[in-house]
Amino acid sequence: MSLHKEFYPTALYIIIPAFFLIILAFLFLPFAFFIPIGGASFILILLVFNFFRNPNITINANENYILAPCDGKVVVIEEVLEPIFFKQKVRQISIFMSPLNVHVNRSPISGQIVHCEYYPGKFLVAFHPKSSTENEQTYFVVKNETLQVGFKQIAGAVARRIKYYVKKGDILQQGQEFGFIKFGSRMDIFIPLDAQVKVQLNQKTVGGQTVLAEII
16 A cells, blocks of 8 residues: 555645644644644545555456446446547446545556547536536547547546546556546546446446456
């Protein structure tokens, strides 16, 4: 277990002020006031450390698997018409990431990034159906010799910082980290209709380990 690199700039804005608030409350406030202020600040610090955790995992690598790109809960499994890249019907699987989830984003398959585009937008709550099309997002498509899979990092009402470390033309290995979203969000994954879905609604996922679908 380690802390993600995105933790360090955040610590300057959240953890350090919270730490000093605890000290000031302890030094200058009566005990009855220190308890709620100091306690709330301490809990905030623990939540930030928890959010930016980056556990060591073993990637469930298999060329026939489409892996979950993130931790979270499956909230959508449906057939949709994808108008941006595929321009045809595909299967959409959406994963909601709460602030308590690990927020490292990983590639569902190995291959080359053939589409990488940032789209500005709104900040609707991430479980809102329109967040998939109207919220700020970054859309990737990875292609290999067998298939191509699309996936979106989608900002939410709280998650307003999408971070990604790749560009069009880069080669990704299955389960390789490509980005991070700060403080709760959503990811949409677009897979071929003939892929066999292996998850159910409300199922918990682990990025790089849970098999979303299998190519038969």
